[in-house]
Amino acid sequence: MLLDELAGAADAAPWLVLFFDTYERTSPFLDRWLHDVMTTDRYGELPAHTVVVTAGQRPLDPARWEGAADFAADLPLRPFTEAEARDLLAAKGVTEEPVVAEVLRLTGRLPVLVSTLAESGPTAPGDVGDPSATAVERFLKWEPDPARRAAALACALPRRLDEEAIRAATGEGGVDPAELFAWLRTMPFVRTDGKGTARYHGVVRAPMLRLRRNASPESWSSAHTRLAEVYERRRGALEEGGPARPDRPWTRPAWRAPRVEELYHRLCARPRAALPEVLREGVEACRVATAVAREWARAVTDAAEDTAGAEGSDAATDPLAGETEPLKSLATACLGPLALEREGALLVLEVLLGRAELDDEGRVAAYNAHGLRLFLLGRLREALGDHERALALDPRDPWGHHGLAVTRRALGEYEAALGHLADAAEVAPDAAWPARERGETYRRMGRPDEALPWLERAHALDPAEPLTLGSLGQVKFTLGRVREALADLDRAITLWPDYAWALTRRARVRQSLGDTAGALADLDRAQDLAPDAAGTRGERGDVLRLTGHHEEAAAEYAAALALDPGYAWAWGGKALSLEALGRRDDALTALDEALRIDPGYGWASEQRQRITGTGAGPAPPCG
Known part of the structure; x- marks a missing residue:
């Protein structure tokens, strides 16, 4: 009996350890027995200093092992740290830095792959074989159906999995997407979120991608193109749905998500061809916020890593050979600055302005976005220079005039601001925003009677613009038209629920009408949206003071x-x-x-x- 033999060995060893490997395959035969051994004396007593280790792709059956937390712990198998991988390689005599670096790159520090390559004793980078096929074989070794195995490999291409993405990835390869999605979600390397979207574990996905990329670059490109088209259609459907602010789509998370995936797949399909468009979209992402720029940069970085070809590949056998280096350099240049919350987007815009692939239209947009980021950082005089550079490239660029106008206004140079807005109206005669900004400028000058007709004109040109309605509400409140002001601000917030400025202004209107609870609710929401806005706390102070608190x-x-x-x-x-x-x-x-x-x-x-x-x-x- 095993337990008798363990009891006999117990006195001679400080610890006894039992290992049960590949437990996803052996548990149907062993699990009930092991549970009885660990929790009963049916087979005798297990020595108290025995440690039992099961290693498998799935956790223990929670129905059987309920309550095991008292004596069991889950230890997920993660990639080696770089130091651990280097220690293993050194123990096998692999110490030359170029060889070590290549092993780390190809294995993702996955323990079994590091060990496999270390055993081969490579002495030069060219000796390091790609272990992707070995890794994939281990991940799928228990799946006998070749169609499922091929589909599982194809489905590694999208960063997020759903039935439509599966259909595009597999190319209608005779596999039912719903059935395949259900099967994939049972695999230990696929994780599903609460929204029905699934992801491959990064450790598994990386070698699968390399295998697909190196085995058939053309198939790789066509599959990524199909996936890009899926996300393009999703983005288009959101645009057709009539977003409240169609000129600023990067501010909308629902729109951003498919756009970022689309850019990722276009970069994977044809890096060089996609890069100019991706740079232009990076400008728009940076214009919004550093956090948004990070979403864009993550797609660029993932594409750079995932498109890296086989060592030594060339254009004769690999259509993507030589295309990934510009992508890699862009990713490397962007990631460091984006660690800085306040100035990250500004610094990435400087990276984009230094890229030869950015065309003149993109450069004009980048100067204006850089000027906006400087404006938000309070560096107003520097911001003026950016907008002037944009206009030097394109004298008819309306957004350069816009940037100069709002910056001059912030500096208190109201007449100069009005002059730039007149210039903007000449180059964009059908746009509503020059009239809106004129009205806003007159409002800030303390001239609400002159502001009102400009804001009403802007509203007539674009009735769904929340910024105009916000300014209209504030002007009407100043003129004593309180109920009309409340209606305008209500409409602005309906169109743009995250419009923090309008929320603080509506709070003041509500307070004037005796709706203290409504005023405080608006200020709570505004503070959630912009926790560092001093004006929101000041407005709350007013509401509390006026109610005697x-x-x-x-x-x-x-x-x-x-x-x-x-x-x-x-x-x-x-x-x-x-x-x-x-x-x-x-x-x-x-x-x-x-x-x-x-x-x-x-x-x-x-x-x-x-x-x-x-x-x-x-x-x-x-x-």
Whole structure:
């Protein structure tokens, strides 16, 4: 009996270890017995210092091993770290750096493959054979159906699997996509998310891709082209659905997802041909945010890794030979900057501007996007230079005029901004945004009567533009047309639910109508969308102050000022709450700070005079 023999050996060894390999195949015969051995004394007692290890593709049966957490632990088999792989290679005498680097590249540090190549004792990079076929054979060794094996290999091509992607990957190869998808989801190397989409485990997918790529480059390209067309159709369906902001699709996650997959597959199919389009889309991704640029860059990086051909391949046998190096250099240049949250997108735009594959139209867009990123970082004078460079390349570029206008406006140079908007209207006479930006400029100049007709004109040209409706709502509120203002802001937020600026403005309108709960709900949503926006905390401070919650109001103003110490309005609002709390000296100090920041802040000056004995009664501070 095994347990008797183990008991006899127990006194001579500090530990006993039992290994059961390939457990996905042996468990039908062994699992019930092993469970009884571990949990009962039916076969005798297992020595207390025995460790049992099962190694297989699937976890233990949860129905049988319920409660095993008290004495069992799952240890997923991961690739070696680089240090571990190097140690194994060194132990086998493989130490030349070019050879080691090639082994690491080809194996993905998968233990069985590192060991396989180490055993062959390579002494030069050319001696390192591609172990992809060996790896794939191990992953599919228990599947006897050749059609399923071929389909499983084909389905490694998409980064995300569903039935339509399977149909495109296999090329209608006589395999039912629904049946194949159901089978693949039972495989241990396929993981399914809650939305019905599946992915191959990266360790398995990499050698499968290499095998497909090197065995038949033409088949590889045609399959990736079909997959790109799948995602292009999905993207097109979303565009036909009438997005609220069709000129800014990269802001929409639902649109981005198929577009990123489409770009990945176009790069895999024909890297050189796809690169100009991919660079242009990278500009648009960077224009939105660093996080969005990361999605784009991940597709570029994956394509660069996945299209790498066999060592020594050439154009005579491999149509993609020589095409992947520009892609690899782009991926390498982008990944480092994108680790920087604030400046990542800006730095990637500089990478894109340095690429010869970016055409003049893309270069104009990149200068304008770079100017926008500088604007958002507060580097306004530098931003002006970018928009001027865009106009030097294309004097009729309306977005260069737009960038100059909004930047001049932010600098307080309102008349210059209006001049650029007049130029923009000449080159884009049918566009609504020049009229909208004129109205917004007049609004910021404190001239709501002049702003209103421009905003109404912009709204007539484009009734579904939420930015116009947001500005209209604010202007009408200033003019005392409160109910109309609320309707405009409601419509703006319906069109663009993530419009944080409109949410904060609607909060002010709701507060004026006595809807404190609605105002605070809008500010909660705005803060979720833009947690670092000082204005949202300042608005919340106003709502709380006007409802008599001065302790909470003072805390919100303090939070706003922690985000932006130069926020004069928050200093003024905080002063009134401090006064209401009996902290007169602190209130005067806050007003002094508001006036130091903005010596022309008339309201703060009036409140200081009132508190010190002269002037009008308290009123809400004006931003």
